Amino acid sequence: MSAGKLLHGHSRHSDGGGTIDYPRGYDVLAEIGFLGRRRGVFTRLAALSGAEQGHQIVDVGCGTGYLTRMLAPIVGREGRVTGLDPSPxxxxxxxxxxxxxxxxxxxxxxxxxxxxxxxxxxxxSFAVHHMPVSARGTAVREMFRVLRPGGRLLIAEFRPPANPLAARLAAVLAGPAMRPTMPELLADLVPGAGFRVESTGTVGPVLYYVTAVRPLDAPS
Ligand SMILES: C[S@@+](CC[C@H](N)C(=O)[O-])C[C@H]1O[C@@H](n2cnc3c(N)ncnc32)[C@H](O)[C@@H]1O
Incomplete structure:
Protein backbone atom coordinates (compact mmCIF):
# COMPACT_ATOMS: atom_id res chain seq x y z
CA MET A 1 0.00 0.00 0.00
CA SER A 2 1.29 3.49 -0.81
CA ALA A 3 1.85 6.05 1.94
CA GLY A 4 -0.69 8.27 0.18
CA LYS A 5 -3.29 5.51 0.33
CA LEU A 6 -3.00 5.49 4.13
CA LEU A 7 -4.26 9.08 4.19
CA HIS A 8 -7.33 8.38 2.09
CA GLY A 9 -10.74 8.52 3.61
CA HIS A 10 -13.97 7.33 2.12
CA SER A 11 -15.29 7.39 -1.43
CA ARG A 12 -19.02 7.58 -2.04
CA HIS A 13 -18.43 6.84 -5.71
CA SER A 14 -17.95 3.53 -7.47
CA ASP A 15 -15.51 4.82 -10.12
CA GLY A 16 -12.65 6.06 -7.97
CA GLY A 17 -11.91 9.31 -6.27
CA GLY A 18 -11.95 9.87 -2.56
CA THR A 19 -11.18 12.34 0.14
CA ILE A 20 -8.01 12.74 2.18
CA ASP A 21 -8.90 12.81 5.85
CA TYR A 22 -5.54 13.15 7.64
CA PRO A 23 -4.47 16.77 7.22
CA ARG A 24 -1.28 16.66 9.32
CA GLY A 25 -0.06 13.50 7.61
CA TYR A 26 -0.90 14.98 4.21
CA ASP A 27 1.13 18.12 4.88
CA VAL A 28 4.13 16.07 6.04
CA LEU A 29 3.97 13.87 2.92
CA ALA A 30 3.56 16.91 0.66
CA GLU A 31 6.68 18.54 2.14
CA ILE A 32 8.62 15.31 1.53
CA GLY A 33 7.15 14.89 -1.96
CA PHE A 34 8.24 18.38 -3.00
CA LEU A 35 11.73 17.79 -1.56
CA GLY A 36 11.57 21.02 0.43
CA ARG A 37 10.40 23.06 -2.57
CA ARG A 38 6.67 23.10 -1.80
CA ARG A 39 6.56 26.81 -0.92
CA GLY A 40 8.44 27.80 -4.08
CA VAL A 41 6.21 25.64 -6.30
CA PHE A 42 3.00 27.02 -4.82
CA THR A 43 4.32 30.61 -4.95
CA ARG A 44 4.70 30.06 -8.70
CA LEU A 45 1.18 28.60 -8.91
CA ALA A 46 -0.24 31.61 -7.08
CA ALA A 47 1.46 33.88 -9.63
CA LEU A 48 0.22 31.76 -12.56
CA SER A 49 -3.36 32.07 -11.31
CA GLY A 50 -3.37 35.78 -12.19
CA ALA A 51 -4.61 36.70 -8.69
CA GLU A 52 -4.72 40.41 -7.89
CA GLN A 53 -5.87 42.68 -5.07
CA GLY A 54 -9.64 42.53 -4.58
CA HIS A 55 -10.18 39.24 -6.44
CA GLN A 56 -12.70 36.60 -5.35
CA ILE A 57 -11.06 33.17 -5.76
CA VAL A 58 -12.31 29.63 -5.27
CA ASP A 59 -9.81 26.83 -4.49
CA VAL A 60 -11.46 23.55 -5.51
CA GLY A 61 -10.21 20.55 -3.53
CA CYS A 62 -8.30 22.92 -1.24
CA GLY A 63 -7.18 20.21 1.20
CA THR A 64 -5.28 21.79 4.10
CA GLY A 65 -5.61 25.23 2.46
CA TYR A 66 -1.95 25.59 1.48
CA LEU A 67 -2.65 27.38 -1.83
CA THR A 68 -5.71 29.14 -0.36
CA ARG A 69 -3.49 30.78 2.27
CA MET A 70 -0.81 31.71 -0.27
CA LEU A 71 -3.43 33.56 -2.30
CA ALA A 72 -4.86 35.43 0.72
CA PRO A 73 -2.21 38.21 0.95
CA ILE A 74 -2.35 38.71 -2.82
CA VAL A 75 -6.12 39.40 -2.90
CA GLY A 76 -5.82 41.49 0.29
CA ARG A 77 -8.59 42.70 2.58
CA GLU A 78 -10.89 43.63 -0.29
CA GLY A 79 -10.67 40.15 -1.78
CA ARG A 80 -11.56 36.67 -0.56
CA VAL A 81 -10.31 33.14 -1.14
CA THR A 82 -12.86 30.37 -0.63
CA GLY A 83 -11.64 26.82 -0.16
CA LEU A 84 -13.90 23.87 -1.00
CA ASP A 85 -13.21 20.24 -0.08
CA PRO A 86 -15.44 17.24 0.71
CA SER A 87 -13.32 16.28 3.73
CA PRO A 88 -14.53 17.93 6.97
CA SER A 125 -4.18 21.84 -7.30
CA PHE A 126 -3.76 18.06 -7.23
CA ALA A 127 -7.52 17.58 -6.78
CA VAL A 128 -8.96 16.60 -10.19
CA HIS A 129 -7.36 13.16 -9.99
CA HIS A 130 -9.10 12.68 -6.62
CA MET A 131 -12.50 13.12 -8.21
CA PRO A 132 -14.36 10.11 -9.58
CA VAL A 133 -13.64 9.76 -13.31
CA SER A 134 -17.31 10.28 -14.16
CA ALA A 135 -17.43 13.53 -12.11
CA ARG A 136 -14.39 15.31 -13.58
CA GLY A 137 -16.20 16.82 -16.58
CA THR A 138 -19.00 18.07 -14.34
CA ALA A 139 -16.46 19.56 -11.92
CA VAL A 140 -14.68 21.54 -14.66
CA ARG A 141 -18.08 22.71 -15.98
CA GLU A 142 -18.87 23.81 -12.43
CA MET A 143 -15.63 25.83 -12.38
CA PHE A 144 -16.83 27.48 -15.61
CA ARG A 145 -20.27 28.17 -14.14
CA VAL A 146 -19.03 29.86 -10.96
CA LEU A 147 -16.53 32.05 -12.86
CA ARG A 148 -17.62 35.42 -14.24
CA PRO A 149 -17.16 35.90 -18.01
CA GLY A 150 -13.47 36.72 -18.46
CA GLY A 151 -12.63 34.80 -15.28
CA ARG A 152 -9.50 32.66 -15.15
CA LEU A 153 -8.87 28.98 -14.39
CA LEU A 154 -5.69 27.33 -13.12
CA ILE A 155 -5.53 23.55 -12.77
CA ALA A 156 -2.31 21.99 -11.52
CA GLU A 157 -1.80 18.24 -11.52
CA PHE A 158 0.84 15.68 -10.75
CA ARG A 159 3.26 14.38 -13.38
CA PRO A 160 5.63 11.54 -12.60
CA PRO A 161 9.26 12.76 -12.38
CA ALA A 162 11.61 11.75 -15.22
CA ASN A 163 14.25 10.41 -12.80
CA PRO A 164 13.38 6.70 -12.22
CA LEU A 165 14.32 6.82 -8.53
CA ALA A 166 12.22 9.95 -7.96
CA ALA A 167 9.36 8.34 -9.94
CA ARG A 168 9.53 5.30 -7.65
CA LEU A 169 9.46 7.53 -4.54
CA ALA A 170 6.48 9.45 -5.96
CA ALA A 171 4.63 6.17 -6.61
CA VAL A 172 5.27 5.02 -3.03
CA LEU A 173 4.12 8.35 -1.59
CA ALA A 174 1.14 8.91 -3.81
CA GLY A 175 -0.04 5.59 -5.16
CA PRO A 176 -1.56 4.79 -8.54
CA ALA A 177 -4.31 7.41 -8.18
CA MET A 178 -1.73 10.02 -9.14
CA ARG A 179 -1.71 9.14 -12.79
CA PRO A 180 -1.19 11.91 -15.32
CA THR A 181 -4.35 13.60 -16.51
CA MET A 182 -2.80 16.26 -18.73
CA PRO A 183 -4.09 14.85 -22.05
CA GLU A 184 -7.49 14.34 -20.45
CA LEU A 185 -7.52 17.97 -19.25
CA LEU A 186 -6.38 19.50 -22.52
CA ALA A 187 -8.17 17.38 -25.07
CA ASP A 188 -11.42 17.05 -23.24
CA LEU A 189 -12.20 18.50 -19.83
CA VAL A 190 -11.07 22.14 -20.07
CA PRO A 191 -12.10 22.97 -23.66
CA GLY A 192 -15.16 20.73 -23.27
CA ALA A 193 -16.41 22.93 -20.43
CA GLY A 194 -16.23 26.00 -22.69
CA PHE A 195 -12.86 27.40 -21.59
CA ARG A 196 -10.22 28.83 -23.94
CA VAL A 197 -6.87 27.30 -22.97
CA GLU A 198 -4.24 30.05 -22.51
CA SER A 199 -1.10 28.24 -21.42
CA THR A 200 0.33 24.95 -20.24
CA GLY A 201 3.64 24.19 -18.60
CA THR A 202 5.52 22.53 -15.79
CA VAL A 203 6.67 23.76 -12.39
CA GLY A 204 9.41 21.82 -10.63
CA PRO A 205 9.85 18.09 -11.24
CA VAL A 206 6.35 16.78 -10.43
CA LEU A 207 3.76 19.28 -11.59
CA TYR A 208 2.15 20.48 -14.79
CA TYR A 209 -0.49 23.16 -15.12
CA VAL A 210 -3.16 24.46 -17.48
CA THR A 211 -4.43 28.04 -17.44
CA ALA A 212 -7.62 28.99 -19.27
CA VAL A 213 -10.19 31.77 -19.54
CA ARG A 214 -13.97 31.76 -19.58
CA PRO A 215 -14.52 33.74 -22.82
CA LEU A 216 -16.46 36.99 -22.46
CA ASP A 217 -18.93 35.92 -25.12
CA ALA A 218 -19.36 32.29 -24.02
CA PRO A 219 -22.95 31.16 -23.49
CA SER A 220 -23.65 30.39 -19.82
C1 LIG B 1 -3.96 15.68 -3.01
S1 LIG B 1 -5.10 16.69 -2.14
C2 LIG B 1 -4.70 18.32 -2.71
C3 LIG B 1 -4.99 19.36 -1.68
C4 LIG B 1 -4.52 20.77 -2.03
N1 LIG B 1 -5.22 21.30 -3.17
C5 LIG B 1 -3.03 20.80 -2.26
O1 LIG B 1 -2.58 21.10 -3.37
O2 LIG B 1 -2.30 20.55 -1.28
C6 LIG B 1 -6.64 16.35 -3.00
C7 LIG B 1 -7.84 16.91 -2.29
O3 LIG B 1 -8.98 16.70 -3.12
C8 LIG B 1 -10.07 16.44 -2.27
N2 LIG B 1 -11.19 15.85 -3.03
C9 LIG B 1 -11.55 14.55 -3.13
N3 LIG B 1 -12.65 14.42 -3.90
C10 LIG B 1 -13.00 15.68 -4.29
C11 LIG B 1 -14.08 16.20 -5.05
N4 LIG B 1 -14.99 15.40 -5.60
N5 LIG B 1 -14.16 17.54 -5.23
C12 LIG B 1 -13.22 18.36 -4.69
N6 LIG B 1 -12.17 17.91 -3.95
C13 LIG B 1 -12.06 16.59 -3.75
C14 LIG B 1 -9.50 15.56 -1.18
O4 LIG B 1 -10.30 15.49 -0.02
C15 LIG B 1 -8.16 16.24 -0.96
O5 LIG B 1 -8.20 17.18 0.07
Whole structure:
Protein backbone atom coordinates (compact mmCIF):
# COMPACT_ATOMS: atom_id res chain seq x y z
CA MET A 1 0.00 0.00 0.00
CA SER A 2 1.29 3.49 -0.81
CA ALA A 3 1.85 6.05 1.94
CA GLY A 4 -0.69 8.27 0.18
CA LYS A 5 -3.29 5.51 0.33
CA LEU A 6 -3.00 5.49 4.13
CA LEU A 7 -4.26 9.08 4.19
CA HIS A 8 -7.33 8.38 2.09
CA GLY A 9 -10.74 8.52 3.61
CA HIS A 10 -13.97 7.33 2.12
CA SER A 11 -15.29 7.39 -1.43
CA ARG A 12 -19.02 7.58 -2.04
CA HIS A 13 -18.43 6.84 -5.71
CA SER A 14 -17.95 3.53 -7.47
CA ASP A 15 -15.51 4.82 -10.12
CA GLY A 16 -12.65 6.06 -7.97
CA GLY A 17 -11.91 9.31 -6.27
CA GLY A 18 -11.95 9.87 -2.56
CA THR A 19 -11.18 12.34 0.14
CA ILE A 20 -8.01 12.74 2.18
CA ASP A 21 -8.90 12.81 5.85
CA TYR A 22 -5.54 13.15 7.64
CA PRO A 23 -4.47 16.77 7.22
CA ARG A 24 -1.28 16.66 9.32
CA GLY A 25 -0.06 13.50 7.61
CA TYR A 26 -0.90 14.98 4.21
CA ASP A 27 1.13 18.12 4.88
CA VAL A 28 4.13 16.07 6.04
CA LEU A 29 3.97 13.87 2.92
CA ALA A 30 3.56 16.91 0.66
CA GLU A 31 6.68 18.54 2.14
CA ILE A 32 8.62 15.31 1.53
CA GLY A 33 7.15 14.89 -1.96
CA PHE A 34 8.24 18.38 -3.00
CA LEU A 35 11.73 17.79 -1.56
CA GLY A 36 11.57 21.02 0.43
CA ARG A 37 10.40 23.06 -2.57
CA ARG A 38 6.67 23.10 -1.80
CA ARG A 39 6.56 26.81 -0.92
CA GLY A 40 8.44 27.80 -4.08
CA VAL A 41 6.21 25.64 -6.30
CA PHE A 42 3.00 27.02 -4.82
CA THR A 43 4.32 30.61 -4.95
CA ARG A 44 4.70 30.06 -8.70
CA LEU A 45 1.18 28.60 -8.91
CA ALA A 46 -0.24 31.61 -7.08
CA ALA A 47 1.46 33.88 -9.63
CA LEU A 48 0.22 31.76 -12.56
CA SER A 49 -3.36 32.07 -11.31
CA GLY A 50 -3.37 35.78 -12.19
CA ALA A 51 -4.61 36.70 -8.69
CA GLU A 52 -4.72 40.41 -7.89
CA GLN A 53 -5.87 42.68 -5.07
CA GLY A 54 -9.64 42.53 -4.58
CA HIS A 55 -10.18 39.24 -6.44
CA GLN A 56 -12.70 36.60 -5.35
CA ILE A 57 -11.06 33.17 -5.76
CA VAL A 58 -12.31 29.63 -5.27
CA ASP A 59 -9.81 26.83 -4.49
CA VAL A 60 -11.46 23.55 -5.51
CA GLY A 61 -10.21 20.55 -3.53
CA CYS A 62 -8.30 22.92 -1.24
CA GLY A 63 -7.18 20.21 1.20
CA THR A 64 -5.28 21.79 4.10
CA GLY A 65 -5.61 25.23 2.46
CA TYR A 66 -1.95 25.59 1.48
CA LEU A 67 -2.65 27.38 -1.83
CA THR A 68 -5.71 29.14 -0.36
CA ARG A 69 -3.49 30.78 2.27
CA MET A 70 -0.81 31.71 -0.27
CA LEU A 71 -3.43 33.56 -2.30
CA ALA A 72 -4.86 35.43 0.72
CA PRO A 73 -2.21 38.21 0.95
CA ILE A 74 -2.35 38.71 -2.82
CA VAL A 75 -6.12 39.40 -2.90
CA GLY A 76 -5.82 41.49 0.29
CA ARG A 77 -8.59 42.70 2.58
CA GLU A 78 -10.89 43.63 -0.29
CA GLY A 79 -10.67 40.15 -1.78
CA ARG A 80 -11.56 36.67 -0.56
CA VAL A 81 -10.31 33.14 -1.14
CA THR A 82 -12.86 30.37 -0.63
CA GLY A 83 -11.64 26.82 -0.16
CA LEU A 84 -13.90 23.87 -1.00
CA ASP A 85 -13.21 20.24 -0.08
CA PRO A 86 -15.44 17.24 0.71
CA SER A 87 -13.32 16.28 3.73
CA PRO A 88 -14.53 17.93 6.97
CA UNK A 89 -11.15 17.09 8.54
CA UNK A 90 -9.23 18.99 5.83
CA UNK A 91 -11.65 21.93 5.97
CA UNK A 92 -11.44 22.14 9.78
CA UNK A 93 -7.64 22.09 9.65
CA UNK A 94 -7.52 24.77 6.92
CA UNK A 95 -10.02 26.99 8.73
CA UNK A 96 -7.97 27.00 11.95
CA UNK A 97 -4.84 28.17 10.13
CA UNK A 98 -6.18 30.82 7.78
CA UNK A 99 -6.50 34.62 7.88
CA UNK A 100 -9.85 36.41 7.90
CA UNK A 101 -10.08 36.81 4.14
CA UNK A 102 -10.23 33.02 3.65
CA UNK A 103 -13.41 31.03 4.10
CA UNK A 104 -14.08 27.33 3.71
CA UNK A 105 -16.95 25.05 2.83
CA UNK A 106 -17.36 21.30 2.81
CA UNK A 107 -18.48 20.22 -0.66
CA UNK A 108 -17.54 18.51 -3.90
CA UNK A 109 -16.13 20.12 -7.01
CA UNK A 110 -18.83 18.50 -9.14
CA UNK A 111 -21.64 20.22 -7.16
CA UNK A 112 -20.32 23.55 -5.96
CA UNK A 113 -22.50 25.41 -3.44
CA UNK A 114 -21.86 28.79 -5.09
CA UNK A 115 -23.94 31.04 -7.37
CA UNK A 116 -23.19 31.51 -11.07
CA UNK A 117 -20.43 33.99 -11.99
CA UNK A 118 -19.42 34.60 -8.38
CA UNK A 119 -15.61 34.32 -8.71
CA UNK A 120 -12.83 36.02 -10.69
CA UNK A 121 -10.52 32.99 -10.52
CA UNK A 122 -10.88 29.25 -9.92
CA UNK A 123 -7.80 27.26 -8.90
CA UNK A 124 -7.43 23.55 -8.27
CA SER A 125 -4.18 21.84 -7.30
CA PHE A 126 -3.76 18.06 -7.23
CA ALA A 127 -7.52 17.58 -6.78
CA VAL A 128 -8.96 16.60 -10.19
CA HIS A 129 -7.36 13.16 -9.99
CA HIS A 130 -9.10 12.68 -6.62
CA MET A 131 -12.50 13.12 -8.21
CA PRO A 132 -14.36 10.11 -9.58
CA VAL A 133 -13.64 9.76 -13.31
CA SER A 134 -17.31 10.28 -14.16
CA ALA A 135 -17.43 13.53 -12.11
CA ARG A 136 -14.39 15.31 -13.58
CA GLY A 137 -16.20 16.82 -16.58
CA THR A 138 -19.00 18.07 -14.34
CA ALA A 139 -16.46 19.56 -11.92
CA VAL A 140 -14.68 21.54 -14.66
CA ARG A 141 -18.08 22.71 -15.98
CA GLU A 142 -18.87 23.81 -12.43
CA MET A 143 -15.63 25.83 -12.38
CA PHE A 144 -16.83 27.48 -15.61
CA ARG A 145 -20.27 28.17 -14.14
CA VAL A 146 -19.03 29.86 -10.96
CA LEU A 147 -16.53 32.05 -12.86
CA ARG A 148 -17.62 35.42 -14.24
CA PRO A 149 -17.16 35.90 -18.01
CA GLY A 150 -13.47 36.72 -18.46
CA GLY A 151 -12.63 34.80 -15.28
CA ARG A 152 -9.50 32.66 -15.15
CA LEU A 153 -8.87 28.98 -14.39
CA LEU A 154 -5.69 27.33 -13.12
CA ILE A 155 -5.53 23.55 -12.77
CA ALA A 156 -2.31 21.99 -11.52
CA GLU A 157 -1.80 18.24 -11.52
CA PHE A 158 0.84 15.68 -10.75
CA ARG A 159 3.26 14.38 -13.38
CA PRO A 160 5.63 11.54 -12.60
CA PRO A 161 9.26 12.76 -12.38
CA ALA A 162 11.61 11.75 -15.22
CA ASN A 163 14.25 10.41 -12.80
CA PRO A 164 13.38 6.70 -12.22
CA LEU A 165 14.32 6.82 -8.53
CA ALA A 166 12.22 9.95 -7.96
CA ALA A 167 9.36 8.34 -9.94
CA ARG A 168 9.53 5.30 -7.65
CA LEU A 169 9.46 7.53 -4.54
CA ALA A 170 6.48 9.45 -5.96
CA ALA A 171 4.63 6.17 -6.61
CA VAL A 172 5.27 5.02 -3.03
CA LEU A 173 4.12 8.35 -1.59
CA ALA A 174 1.14 8.91 -3.81
CA GLY A 175 -0.04 5.59 -5.16
CA PRO A 176 -1.56 4.79 -8.54
CA ALA A 177 -4.31 7.41 -8.18
CA MET A 178 -1.73 10.02 -9.14
CA ARG A 179 -1.71 9.14 -12.79
CA PRO A 180 -1.19 11.91 -15.32
CA THR A 181 -4.35 13.60 -16.51
CA MET A 182 -2.80 16.26 -18.73
CA PRO A 183 -4.09 14.85 -22.05
CA GLU A 184 -7.49 14.34 -20.45
CA LEU A 185 -7.52 17.97 -19.25
CA LEU A 186 -6.38 19.50 -22.52
CA ALA A 187 -8.17 17.38 -25.07
CA ASP A 188 -11.42 17.05 -23.24
CA LEU A 189 -12.20 18.50 -19.83
CA VAL A 190 -11.07 22.14 -20.07
CA PRO A 191 -12.10 22.97 -23.66
CA GLY A 192 -15.16 20.73 -23.27
CA ALA A 193 -16.41 22.93 -20.43
CA GLY A 194 -16.23 26.00 -22.69
CA PHE A 195 -12.86 27.40 -21.59
CA ARG A 196 -10.22 28.83 -23.94
CA VAL A 197 -6.87 27.30 -22.97
CA GLU A 198 -4.24 30.05 -22.51
CA SER A 199 -1.10 28.24 -21.42
CA THR A 200 0.33 24.95 -20.24
CA GLY A 201 3.64 24.19 -18.60
CA THR A 202 5.52 22.53 -15.79
CA VAL A 203 6.67 23.76 -12.39
CA GLY A 204 9.41 21.82 -10.63
CA PRO A 205 9.85 18.09 -11.24
CA VAL A 206 6.35 16.78 -10.43
CA LEU A 207 3.76 19.28 -11.59
CA TYR A 208 2.15 20.48 -14.79
CA TYR A 209 -0.49 23.16 -15.12
CA VAL A 210 -3.16 24.46 -17.48
CA THR A 211 -4.43 28.04 -17.44
CA ALA A 212 -7.62 28.99 -19.27
CA VAL A 213 -10.19 31.77 -19.54
CA ARG A 214 -13.97 31.76 -19.58
CA PRO A 215 -14.52 33.74 -22.82
CA LEU A 216 -16.46 36.99 -22.46
CA ASP A 217 -18.93 35.92 -25.12
CA ALA A 218 -19.36 32.29 -24.02
CA PRO A 219 -22.95 31.16 -23.49
CA SER A 220 -23.65 30.39 -19.82
C1 LIG B 1 -3.96 15.68 -3.01
S1 LIG B 1 -5.10 16.69 -2.14
C2 LIG B 1 -4.70 18.32 -2.71
C3 LIG B 1 -4.99 19.36 -1.68
C4 LIG B 1 -4.52 20.77 -2.03
N1 LIG B 1 -5.22 21.30 -3.17
C5 LIG B 1 -3.03 20.80 -2.26
O1 LIG B 1 -2.58 21.10 -3.37
O2 LIG B 1 -2.30 20.55 -1.28
C6 LIG B 1 -6.64 16.35 -3.00
C7 LIG B 1 -7.84 16.91 -2.29
O3 LIG B 1 -8.98 16.70 -3.12
C8 LIG B 1 -10.07 16.44 -2.27
N2 LIG B 1 -11.19 15.85 -3.03
C9 LIG B 1 -11.55 14.55 -3.13
N3 LIG B 1 -12.65 14.42 -3.90
C10 LIG B 1 -13.00 15.68 -4.29
C11 LIG B 1 -14.08 16.20 -5.05
N4 LIG B 1 -14.99 15.40 -5.60
N5 LIG B 1 -14.16 17.54 -5.23
C12 LIG B 1 -13.22 18.36 -4.69
N6 LIG B 1 -12.17 17.91 -3.95
C13 LIG B 1 -12.06 16.59 -3.75
C14 LIG B 1 -9.50 15.56 -1.18
O4 LIG B 1 -10.30 15.49 -0.02
C15 LIG B 1 -8.16 16.24 -0.96
O5 LIG B 1 -8.20 17.18 0.07
Missing amino acids: AMIGHARRRSPDNCSYQVGEGQAMPFPDASFDIAVS
